Amino acid sequence: MQLEEEVEDKFELNISITNPEKVGDGMNAYMAYKVSTQTTLPMFRSKTFTVRRRFSDFLGLYEKLSDKHTLNGYIVPPPPEKSIMGMTKVKVGKEDNSSAEFVERRRAALERYLQRVVFHPSLLQDPDVREFLERDDVSSACVCALSGAGFLKMINRATDSLSKMTIKMNESDVWFEEKLQEVEAEDQQLRKLHIMVDSLVGHRKELSVNTGGFAKSVAMLGSSEDNTALSRALSQLAEVEDKMEQLHQEQAASDSFCFAELLADYIRLLGSVRASFDQRMKTWQRWQDAQNMLQKKRETEAKLLWANKPDKLQQAKDDITEWEAKVTQYERDFDRVSATVRKEVLRFEKEKARDFKKQIIKYLESLLQSQQQLIKYWEAFLPEAKAIA
Amino acid sequence: MTSTLDDSEKEKARSVSVDLNNDASLLIDIPDALCERDKVKFTVHTKTTLSSFQKPDFSVPRQHEDFIWLHDALVETEDYAGLIIPPAPPKPDFESPREKMHKLGEGEATMTKEEYTKMKQELEAEYLAVFKKTVQVHEVFLQRLSSHPILSKDRNFQIFLEYDQDLSVRRKNAKETFGSFFKNMVKSADEVIISGIKEVDDFFEQEKTFLLDYSSKIKDSTARAEKMTRSHKNVADDYIHISATLNSLSVDDNTKVEGRVASDEELKLTELFRYYMLDIQAAKDLLYRRARALADYENSNKALDKARLKSKDITQAEEHQQQCLQKFDKLSESGKRELTSFKGRRVVAFRKNLIEMSELEIKHAKVSQGAQSSFSFLWDLGSCSCTW
Numbered sequence: 001m002q003l004e005e006e007v008e009d010k011f012e013l014n015i016s017i018t019n020p021e022k023v024g025d026g027m028n029a030y031m032a033y034k035v036s037t038q039t040t041l042p043m044f045r046s047k048t049f050t051v052r053r054r055f056s057d058f059l060g061l062y063e064k065l066s067d068k069h070t071l072n073g074y075i076v077p078p079p080p081e082k083s084i085m086g087m088t089k090v091k092v093g094k095e096d097n098s099s100a101e102f103v104e105r106r107r108a109a110l111e112r113y114l115q116r117v118v119f120h121p122s123l124l125q126d127p128d129v130r131e132f133l134e135r136d137d138v139s140s141a142c143v144c145a146l147s148g149a150g151f152l153k154m155i156n157r158a159t160d161s162l163s164k165m166t167i168k169m170n171e172s173d174v175w176f177e178e179k180l181q182e183v184e185a186e187d188q189q190l191r192k193l194h195i196m197v198d199s200l201v202g203h204r205k206e207l208s209v210n211t212g213g214f215a216k217s218v219a220m221l222g223s224s225e226d227n228t229a230l231s232r233a234l235s236q237l238a239e240v241e242d243k244m245e246q247l248h249q250e251q252a253a254s255d256s257f258c259f260a261e262l263l264a265d266y267i268r269l270l271g272s273v274r275a276s277f278d279q280r281m282k283t284w285q286r287w288q289d290a291q292n293m294l295q296k297k298r299e300t301e302a303k304l305l306w307a308n309k310p311d312k313l314q315q316a317k318d319d320i321t322e323w324e325a326k327v328t329q330y331e332r333d334f335d336r337v338s339a340t341v342r343k344e345v346l347r348f349e350k351e352k353a354r355d356f357k358k359q360i361i362k363y364l365e366s367l368l369q370s371q372q373q374l375i376k377y378w379e380a381f382l383p384e385a386k387a388i389a
Numbered sequence: 390m391t392s393t394l395d396d397s398e399k400e401k402a403r404s405v406s407v408d409l410n411n412d413a414s415l416l417i418d419i420p421d422a423l424c425e426r427d428k429v430k431f432t433v434h435t436k437t438t439l440s441s442f443q444k445p446d447f448s449v450p451r452q453h454e455d456f457i458w459l460h461d462a463l464v465e466t467e468d469y470a471g472l473i474i475p476p477a478p479p480k481p482d483f484e485s486p487r488e489k490m491h492k493l494g495e496g497e498a499t500m501t502k503e504e505y506t507k508m509k510q511e512l513e514a515e516y517l518a519v520f521k522k523t524v525q526v527h528e529v530f531l532q533r534l535s536s537h538p539i540l541s542k543d544r545n546f547q548i549f550l551e552y553d554q555d556l557s558v559r560r561k562n563a564k565e566t567f568g569s570f571f572k573n574m575v576k577s578a579d580e581v582i583i584s585g586i587k588e589v590d591d592f593f594e595q596e597k598t599f600l601l602d603y604s605s606k607i608k609d610s611t612a613r614a615e616k617m618t619r620s621h622k623n624v625a626d627d628y629i630h631i632s633a634t635l636n637s638l639s640v641d642d643n644t645k646v647e648g649r650v651a652s653d654e655e656l657k658l659t660e661l662f663r664y665y666m667l668d669i670q671a672a673k674d675l676l677y678r679r680a681r682a683l684a685d686y687e688n689s690n691k692a693l694d695k696a697r698l699k700s701k702d703i704t705q706a707e708e709h710q711q712q713c714l715q716k717f718d719k720l721s722e723s724g725k726r727e728l729t730s731f732k733g734r735r736v737v738a739f740r741k742n743l744i745e746m747s748e749l750e751i752k753h754a755k756v757s758q759g760a761q762s763s764f765s766f767l768w769d770l771g772s773c774s775c776t777w
Binding site for chain 2: 189192193196197199200203204206207210211213214217218220221224225226227229230233234237364367368371372374375378379381382385386388389
């Protein structure tokens with residue numbers, strides 16, 4: 001823990017994503033985001049710099065990083081999902097609350113994504129990351145961008161092949177088996193929780209609307225009321241309920257941005273964690289296959305010796321040497337990848353705990369503030385109610 | 390399931406009307422009730438110094454249908470045409486919590502034990518809230534009667550309080566006798582008749598305008614209040630699911646408060662509106678009866694004129710006309726009294742309710758605040774551990 005904090009202190013790299021701007025018109029339009037970096041790290045050309053990137057650029061970055069690092073067992077943070085619905089509204093120019101909300105959600109998600117990437121010590125060293133942050137013009141080779149479905153497919157590719165494997169991996173280290181089970185259980189929990197929080201957001205939005213309707217109705221009732229003091233009190237009540245409508249609306253936004261988004265991020269991240277486990281499986285499989293192949297080659301040699309075919313024997317001996325080397329190599333790979341996965345998982349858990357703590361506290365603070373406001377409103381109303389005569 | 394209400398709970402429950410149980414000569418309350426499946430059995434307790442009763446202190450068991458019988462009997466009594474008859478208490482409705490309980494049972498397999506327990510607790514609280522509410526409205530109905538100078542002396546009322554046998558036999562007879570004549574009349578097109586009448590009396594003219602307008606507005610407010618508190622309950626339920634799933638991270642206290650705020654709001658605001666919606670209807674009924682009496686009087690005038698023209702049955706017609714006039718005057722006089730006191734009653738009740746509701750909102754928000762800030766403080770110290 002101590003060491004980690006020291007590293008944090010040395011780590012001076014702040015990234016923020018701002019100013020989403022619509023570029024172009026119609027169906028070819030897209031959102032461009034300003035990516036600003038502030039750093040003291042020597043590997044960058046300057047201390048502060050800004051570039052403009054679009055969503056598919058982020059997806060492109062992810063693809064590059066994933067291609068390079070996943071096979072070594074690294075947990076590469078996934079970007080937010082592509083959303084056809086959300087983007088279409090923006091493209092078509094629908095200027096309403098839901099499209100504004102969508103853009104803000106995406107901006108925040110992209111920011112968190114980049115922050116996770118640079119916080120990963122190995123990924124930060126990758127030149128693609130540096131280029132993404134620094135270079136003025138990044139050609140979006142990935143215009144074919146990963147759709148939400150495509151992304152999931154990629155994650156599931158690894159898990160699919162895992163389930164198709166009927167091998168019983170001779171797990172020498174039970175830590176991995178246990179961890180994988182934990183991850184899968186967590187994934188289920190998070191998904192369940194996410195559904196519940198979504199429900200909460202929906203219901204709170206409903207509450208906000210219904211409170212607004214009620215406020216208007218009470219105002220009407222107050223104007224009908226012939227007792228002056230009661231009439232005034234009722235219209236004050238209508239005002240309080242109006243403020244409550246606003247409060248509920250804000251709280252729903254907080255539920256969504258603080259809580260629901262956090263859960264969504266980690267559901268995606270767990271997908272990456274699973275992918276790294278699967279990668280380890282794959283390297284193990286490759287090692288096993290090599291061992292089987294070596295065995296076959298040895299048998300071939302034995303057969304040739306017995307059949308006394310000296311000319312083919314040399315080939316057989318060469319094969320054996322080749323596969324012996326492969327076996328050694330693949331075993332080393334497996335050990336290396338296992339070590340990486342283990343380190344990555346531990347790192348991930350630390351970061352997750354920190355992330356959750358930060359967000360939950362933020363969420364609680366928003367709830368607290370709501371309550372504070374609520375108290376203020378009702379305390380202001382109380383004398384009005386008492387004044388009724 | 391038996392539920393007993395202690396005094397403090399009853400104090401809180403007595404939300405809709407102002408202290409009605411003031412007159413020591415006739416004190417009525419419902420100290421407890423039993424809930425069996427669909428039926429609620431109320432224990433109606435009377436304490437009286439009046440000699441018209443056989444005993445000074447006694448209790449009888451009554452069902453909801455008995456209250457309805459009493460209400461209908463009062464409505465059908467001609468002598469009370471000039472009075473606002475307190476609205477009948479609504480039927481006990483356990484539909485909502487029962488449906489939820491059913492759904493909960495079905496979904497038990499998909500929930501964690503903790504989640505299930507929490508939901509069950511919440512449902513039981515909801516059940517209890519409905520139960521308390523129904524006891525309260527039945528009690529208020531009786532107390533309105535006992536505090537009314539004329540209605541408290543009603544014979545049927547006395548029977549209701551005293552008769553120690555099952556009332557259902559009497560109820561069956563009553564149905565045949567009364568035939569719900571008045572009830573049917575009142576239900577149909579009363580607004581048309583009330584508004585159609587040419588009003589000579591300023592007071593009634595104003596009352597009519599006010600009541601018709603207010604009636605529709607309060608109906609709307611009641612419906613919206615119900616919608617709002619239903620949404621609030623949904624939010625509270627969601628918190629329960631979430632907190633149960635978060636285990637040691639639970640925003641535990643928040644759910645209790647959210648749930649409680651929802652059901653207390655329900656009890657205070659919605660019930661206030663609902664009660665006065667019904668009461669306004671009762672006031673409108675009074676206006677209606679008076680309007681009919683006026684129409685009768687006008688008809689009798691026409692009949693008298695006709696009789697004078699024909700020189701036939703003049704005395705009869707004159708007598709009839711006099712009767713109608715008397716009836717109308719009586720209704721107008723008592724109607725004026727009733728409507729004036731109704732106004733005052735309404736204002737006082739609203740005041741009391743709005744104050745109590747605001748105080749509750751503040752209280753709960755403070756509790757919730759306390760829970761949340763202590764929780765975030767603990768989180769910060771790192772003494773809450775992440776189990777996952």
